[in-house]
Amino acid sequence: MGATYSRGFTDAELQQIITASEQLYQIYANYCDMVLVNGNLELAFSELCHAVAKLDSEPCWIPSSWIE
Missing domain, CATH: 1.20.5 (Single alpha-helices involved in coiled-coils or other helix-helix interfaces)
Known part of the structure; x- marks a missing residue:
């Protein structure tokens, strides 16, 4: 199991969050200021x-x- 951070996320969960965030940014960045x-x-x-x-x-x- 990966390391747990103070917010309670494992390394794998943090990587999933980062990946999803990058995908959302690529799709919707032109709508954001x-x-x-x-x-x-x-x-x-x-x-x-x-x-x-x-x-x-x-x-x-x-x-x-x-x-x-």
Whole structure:
């Protein structure tokens, strides 16, 4: 059995998560304005707050089919 990390994931589980994440990124990256990494909680929260504030204050492009 692989090593267990503080979050309770084995090496195999972490590899599956990484592989799935890479596949999702390849498929959907063109729909995303940013990637939020779940690593340092304070940094991730700060980046999320900044992104929300930016969405609230700056115009952004979305496909017209999303608003119909």
